[in-house]
Amino acid sequence: MPRRLQPRGAGSRGPPAATAAASEAGPRPHPSAAAAAAAAAEPLAPAKPLLRWDEVPDDFVECFILSGYRRLPCTAQECLASVLKPTNETLNFWTHFIPLLLFLSKFCRLFFLSGRDVPFHHPWLLPLWCYASGVLLTFAMSCTAHVFSCLSLRLRAAFFYLDYASISYYGFGSTVAYYYYLLPGLSLLDARVMTPYVQQRLGWHVDCTRLIAAYRALVLPVAFVLAVACTVACCKSRTDWCSYPFALRTFVFVMPLSMACPIMLESWLFDLRGENPTLFVHFYRRYFWLVVAAFFNVSKIPERIHPGLFDIIGHSHQLFHIFTFLSIYDQVYYVEEGLRQFLEAPPAAPTFSGTVGYMLLLVLCLGLVIRKFLNNAESCSKK
Template identity: 35%
Template sequence: MLLNCGQPLPLLRHTDVPPRVIENFILTGYRFPNYSLKDCLLSAFRPTNETGNFWTHFLPVFVFFYHFVEVFGWESTPNGDDPFFYPLWNYFIGVFCLLMASSLAHLLNSMSIVVREVCFFVDYGTISAYTVGSSLAYYYYIHPQAGLGEMREQNGSLMDVKQENLKSSYAMSDLSIFFDTFYIPSACVVAIFCVMSCCNTRQRWRQYRYVIRTLVFLLPFFISSTPVFYRLLTKSPYSVKSSSFASSSTMAIYFYRHCFWLLLSAVVNISKIPERLAPGRFDIWGHSHQWFHCFTFLSILDELHMIKAEVKAIILSPSLLLPPGIPPRLPGPTIVSTYGVMLLLQTTIVSIIVWFSWKANCIYGPQKDQLEKEHMKKHAKCH
């Protein structure tokens, strides 16, 4: 460990850090990968090239939470622990883990090369967990028959004609097998594929890593968004004059904005603009990864608004809520179908992260002492 004589550890140029740490077109503001945990935490308040990356995903945690809890203050809303909200809580878990893992990965990655690798493995894992959390929310709130139960008259007889009309105008039988059987499993399989692909870019395909990481997450977007595409192309299940229709009709604009921010985030992440245009000028503030964080959070925020609009539409339509004791068209959320799915996914992702972390330790672990010795020769004295 370097002696800092009570002073903050010096920030370095790209020529003074291991090639593994260097980011394209970022010339200064680097932390050498041997910081203590305390040094890493304190660096959040120093102008390094990771400071903005930390804050642009840490502060949004509180913004997201503020907009999320609004749901539980609505009139006639079930209790927060009601099974109706299980998918929404899983979505919250996915977003919270994504934002926290990303911010901490950027803050703690200078402890060592191995820790740096593990930090970003975890980061990729939480991105995939977030996509499955989104899929669960889409499935139970935006699914073609989300919240639709067998509607009954007061005397208990089935309203067959009304139900058949609803089915024929709204639900497509040729897609029901996909939605009911393959949608969630497909989202999980794709998420696992994405984690493995992104982790691999840290050990191979380095030249194209930003392109691969960006493109590989387009696949889960298209899979997860299938219910939204369906809803946009079919008739609304709600009466045009109802409050539910007014709430649900806002879904489209939120989804289009969600897509816009995702596209913008992909463009800046691949192009490395603006630092590509002026290397060294955006080392601390304003480089592409900070904009990438901002745009991805704006996409998440619009996605949250979209989900909330659908949740509100269901709540405002008592006739479409799942009546107790009546078998619904779409089985209601359970602990197994929501938290159980996320737990199984997370267990698989953790196993993948452990495997890649072990490989990273085998590759970079032996280099730690050599790196420190080389750096000590250059910075043996306190200035």
């Protein structure tokens, strides 16, 4: 069992002699007045001290973070108050709460203040609703997990399972936005362009119509399966068998991003920089930010170099949050550009079942995954 610190006392009362002298000096005040006076005379209870890594359960210990841990268990009020105190979770919260507010403002402008003739409930905007819900849920769930992770061990696991599920939800929502707003405008996925290109460059007499149709039919189902599989893998990474949990989580978070491969191929095979410079610049800058974020998440730099120096400010998870925000910031810009081009000549109206219906089904599947892992954790703790 981890070693616990004993709670500090609230202060001792006066000695018996002083109490007796006070009682002989005059009549006793009313009990309620005496209690109020005693409470006012007592010093305020000091705030609970932060703990070191060897004073908290193993599940709470972060690699190379030696101090700044909150006491377990905390109340919900103490958890909320901790966002204004220097702990090793404080900036983990703020580096996602501030982006949450920025993206909330951005999506409100897109849906309600954009000046378009399309109302916010139009079917053409359903993919954007899926994408926006994924972005906002990811940041909101991350904030919640980092703030309330010290309520109890079980709730800590539950919050981080939900955090992993929200990232998978966001990844699938991104694919829905790509599918309707970005992929239809690619020459790569136009059989009338791709078939002559293959015949001219490779000499193959192949009709690409069926291949492209099969790809379009499989994009959303494959992305759906990947979202569920990634959540399962991330939840498993919190178990004892996983030796490199951060590397595993980083890898499975990157897998749903493979749905954007057609954009990368478009830039290699066709003149994406000339045809759509906004998409080209923001797309590649987004992936640069993602590579940097993955580097910090896996390497645990800078705290690996000097353990204890970056416990409160500057450790790798805070940097991971910042570069993740920058990557999504660029993604929002090119999704918005894809929406603008889609509205100029929409190929087909998105359906409710192909957008929101998929997202609701994914929520159900992810909920079942989390429930299974929580039940397994509870049964293991009872053995």
